[in-house]
Amino acid sequence: MKHRSIRIALAAATVVLGVAAAPVQAQQMPPWEAQLYEAAKKEKEFTVYTAHYSTEEASRLCTAFETRYPGVKCNFVRTTAQVAFQRLQQDLMAKVAVASVFSSTDVSHYPALKKKGQLMMYRPHNLDKVVDSLKQYSDPEGYYTVTAAALMLITYNTELVPQAEAPKNWPDLLNPKWKDKVSIGHPAFSGYVGTWVVLMQKLYGWDYFEKLEKNSPQIGRSVNDTVTMLNAKERWVAAGPEATTLMSRDKGNPLGVVYPTDGSLLMVSPSGIPANAPAPNAAKLYVEFMLDKEAAEVQVKSHSLSVIKGIKAAPGTKPLEDIKVVRPTEEEITVGIPEVKVKFRDTFGI
Amino acid sequence: MSASSGVLHAVSRRWRHTDRSAWVWILAVLVLAFLVLNPLVRLLVVSFQEGETGSFTLANYLAAYGRSRYVEALGNSLTLGFWAATLCLLFGVPMAWALSRTDMPGKGLVWLSILGTFIIPPYLGAVGWILLAGPNAGWLNRMVVALTGVDSGPFNIYSMTGLVLVVACYSFPYVFVFTKSALDLVSSEMEDAASILGASTMRTTLSITLPLVLPAILGAFILVFLEAIALFGSPALLALPGRFHVVTTQLWQFFEFPPRVGVAAAYAMPLLGITILLFWLQRRITSRKGYVALTGKGGERRPIRLGFWKWPLLGYCLAVCTLSFYMPMVVICQAAFAKAWGRGFTLDNFTLNNLYFTLFENNLTRNATINTFLYAGAASVIAVTLALCVAYIVNRQLVGRHTGNILSFLTMAPFVIPGIVLAIGFYAAYTRPPFMLYGTAWILILAFATRFLPIAYANSNAAIRSINPELEDAVRILGGSRFTAITRVLIPLLKRSLAGAFILVFIPATRELSTAIFLYSINTQVLSVLLFDKSDEGNFEMLAAIGLLLVIITISLILIGFRFMGRDFMLRRTPG
Numbered sequence: 001m002k003h004r005s006i007r008i009a010l011a012a013a014t015v016v017l018g019v020a021a022a023p024v025q026a027q028q029m030p031p032w033e034a035q036l037y038e039a040a041k042k043e044k045e046f047t048v049y050t051a052h053y054s055t056e057e058a059s060r061l062c063t064a065f066e067t068r069y070p071g072v073k074c075n076f077v078r079t080t081a082q083v084a085f086q087r088l089q090q091d092l093m094a095k096v097a098v099a100s101v102f103s104s105t106d107v108s109h110y111p112a113l114k115k116k117g118q119l120m121m122y123r124p125h126n127l128d129k130v131v132d133s134l135k136q137y138s139d140p141e142g143y144y145t146v147t148a149a150a151l152m153l154i155t156y157n158t159e160l161v162p163q164a165e166a167p168k169n170w171p172d173l174l175n176p177k178w179k180d181k182v183s184i185g186h187p188a189f190s191g192y193v194g195t196w197v198v199l200m201q202k203l204y205g206w207d208y209f210e211k212l213e214k215n216s217p218q219i220g221r222s223v224n225d226t227v228t229m230l231n232a233k234e235r236w237v238a239a240g241p242e243a244t245t246l247m248s249r250d251k252g253n254p255l256g257v258v259y260p261t262d263g264s265l266l267m268v269s270p271s272g273i274p275a276n277a278p279a280p281n282a283a284k285l286y287v288e289f290m291l292d293k294e295a296a297e298v299q300v301k302s303h304s305l306s307v308i309k310g311i312k313a314a315p316g317t318k319p320l321e322d323i324k325v326v327r328p329t330e331e332e333i334t335v336g337i338p339e340v341k342v343k344f345r346d347t348f349g350i
Numbered sequence: 351m352s353a354s355s356g357v358l359h360a361v362s363r364r365w366r367h368t369d370r371s372a373w374v375w376i377l378a379v380l381v382l383a384f385l386v387l388n389p390l391v392r393l394l395v396v397s398f399q400e401g402e403t404g405s406f407t408l409a410n411y412l413a414a415y416g417r418s419r420y421v422e423a424l425g426n427s428l429t430l431g432f433w434a435a436t437l438c439l440l441f442g443v444p445m446a447w448a449l450s451r452t453d454m455p456g457k458g459l460v461w462l463s464i465l466g467t468f469i470i471p472p473y474l475g476a477v478g479w480i481l482l483a484g485p486n487a488g489w490l491n492r493m494v495v496a497l498t499g500v501d502s503g504p505f506n507i508y509s510m511t512g513l514v515l516v517v518a519c520y521s522f523p524y525v526f527v528f529t530k531s532a533l534d535l536v537s538s539e540m541e542d543a544a545s546i547l548g549a550s551t552m553r554t555t556l557s558i559t560l561p562l563v564l565p566a567i568l569g570a571f572i573l574v575f576l577e578a579i580a581l582f583g584s585p586a587l588l589a590l591p592g593r594f595h596v597v598t599t600q601l602w603q604f605f606e607f608p609p610r611v612g613v614a615a616a617y618a619m620p621l622l623g624i625t626i627l628l629f630w631l632q633r634r635i636t637s638r639k640g641y642v643a644l645t646g647k648g649g650e651r652r653p654i655r656l657g658f659w660k661w662p663l664l665g666y667c668l669a670v671c672t673l674s675f676y677m678p679m680v681v682i683c684q685a686a687f688a689k690a691w692g693r694g695f696t697l698d699n700f701t702l703n704n705l706y707f708t709l710f711e712n713n714l715t716r717n718a719t720i721n722t723f724l725y726a727g728a729a730s731v732i733a734v735t736l737a738l739c740v741a742y743i744v745n746r747q748l749v750g751r752h753t754g755n756i757l758s759f760l761t762m763a764p765f766v767i768p769g770i771v772l773a774i775g776f777y778a779a780y781t782r783p784p785f786m787l788y789g790t791a792w793i794l795i796l797a798f799a800t801r802f803l804p805i806a807y808a809n810s811n812a813a814i815r816s817i818n819p820e821l822e823d824a825v826r827i828l829g830g831s832r833f834t835a836i837t838r839v840l841i842p843l844l845k846r847s848l849a850g851a852f853i854l855v856f857i858p859a860t861r862e863l864s865t866a867i868f869l870y871s872i873n874t875q876v877l878s879v880l881l882f883d884k885s886d887e888g889n890f891e892m893l894a895a896i897g898l899l900l901v902i903i904t905i906s907l908i909l910i911g912f913r914f915m916g917r918d919f920m921l922r923r924t925p926g
Contacts, residue, residue, distance in 0.1 A: 075872050079867075079883055080883075082605070083867060086605060086868070087868075094777075096789055157692075180486065188602075188603055189602075218591050219590055219591055221886070222885075222886040224886055225888065231890065232481055232692070234480070234484040234486050234488075244888040245888075248690070248889070252689050253692040345419070348593065350593050
């Protein structure tokens, strides 16, 4: 009840202020959108399994969706990529259709689902709005579309490390002065870390990790664990996520980020619609929404990157065009992650 | 097969003679089969199945034990289980004795601290301990450095020792409650006999009192051992950075994409073997002796006068509680009330926003809170009822000895199955007709009830063992039915033990994570899952706020419960 009244108040406020976020009238929508919206209203509600965002951000995105499309309720289950995937598999095996949208951060999930015929084909109309450099990461056949992007870079505790002394590039983390002071995640738990390990191997060979081992890095699970370790001052520098680190800095925690001169790792995360989606029209509408302005603005506020053109970065975040980004090819990632997981365990013993 | 026909045979024989309550036993056995046997059988079947086709294979076992790393993890789990359980005895037994038998002051405070400890999810406690004893920046280490001027502090929580300590801190309440409820039933007369013969207090305690409660202590030891090797949260936080694996973190890897459920099931099998072995040992040790302490003949219980020694004893109790409760709670409160916890204790860093957001602005938290306590309550009622039935059947030999052993094993078995694996078993068993429970609250309630059934059982079992059957026989001789004997004599005598069992299931059910994470659905979220998700988001302020909320609500609910049951519940000596 309370939630709804807040939403009405919000809607009223936006109407009064004439802000663009007001519900778009059906007749103002392009025909395809109006059509999807009508069909989605009949489905009433839909559920997103997402690993892309924090709970708060996922919740804000759903609220923004419901504001734009009154009458369609947006539910979400926010969890880690592996758990989201496990749940989807469970649902499929149990023949219980729950998720209408599946958003994982592990890109290897999508080809696997596609191969088994468990994804629905849909080419969003809003695909044209996507940043050109990100277009290549969506499925050319239209079984999944990139809806989120973020960076992994070097992070540090600003009370312990002066800006001038912070590492400037990835090999700087191997400097003996950081012995017992580096924090990283584990590729078996985190899709981010897995991709990062593949990238480091590609750039510097496995030697990189043999040397990193000598610095006894602290190995957590999720890439976000590095944020906790820096805040606790247990570790000084880390290979961490941009978005979570800056969100924590916004609260006043003493954290800083460095965009490595040899390139920040670009993480792209697709969304797909399961073939058995109970609300396929609402799902399509949601994917379109994710490639539109409102969703991009919500994401940018949480320091994620905008996947569409023409959105300004949040204060304190470098705009994407000013950053050197690198990313292994999709094949290198899909083939590489299982391989580096084994190597990682051999080198670090866990 | 033979087990169930044995049950039926025995039950039908009883049915012909006077026992009209037999249907209750049949029902209990059926429920047990549904909750424990079915998922266990599924697990066993899956361990021999090829993933895609379902055909018979041994490949899962080869994959599960084919690497030395996997076998090492098994060894680490056994080490962890043994030392954690031993430490739990060192923590729990003296405290139980102090609170039950002595005139130590400050009993209420100690008892509340133990309750608080039990309520903290082990995962949350582990996070607290990382901040306390992290090798670089842990508060304790910094204190040592500041006081002595050494280069680095001595504590490293990321080690087997650290893990043992943290696991023991959050498991010793089991030992405490089990031992205490057994000690509460031992009458002073038995100790008097020893004193009259000239034994000292110490000698009496060690050679009379403690041996009398040996079954309870052994049961608790096994329970804690099994709990320690089935935990996932604390090892994931402490063992991985400490560079070693235990069974549960290893199991997690079998669920990586593509998930290998068969291998995981095969890998979990030795745990079942260990459970069987422990039970066999327990029976060997206790079977030939009598432990009946509560008879119909009265018996007085007086506190032992400790004199000066009550102060060191109180010091010990408070020291343990400081490790397990006070120090971690200080850390958690600091974070829950901090704008940015990395900034430490300053006034301008104080905020109520985290708590406010958690309580009022977040629908998810509110629904999850209601679900958590509702499910935990329902699960406790089911588990305690079932455990009591089985304990009664087994102890009063309403079924044959072998059937009794099997029933007892089935009741205890769920504890050793790591929550993740139990969830998979549940999932495999109850997502297909005729039992379609997936997506409903029932699958969570039943999974919680099953997971903590062993706790309820160990508690009920120890309680029933200590009650002399003569009390019921008296009712039967006077013409009362078994039902009358149970409801009018047994239940009133067991009331406090049962309430204890309820709490012992209720609390871990509120913090249960590993089963919930696989079985919850959009409308059935619980707080533990929210906490887990937060851990992965790097948002420690919110994590601490939700954790604090969980602790405060649980403590309040339990205190209200005590009020309801009588104010000095669990603190008062049993009137004879």
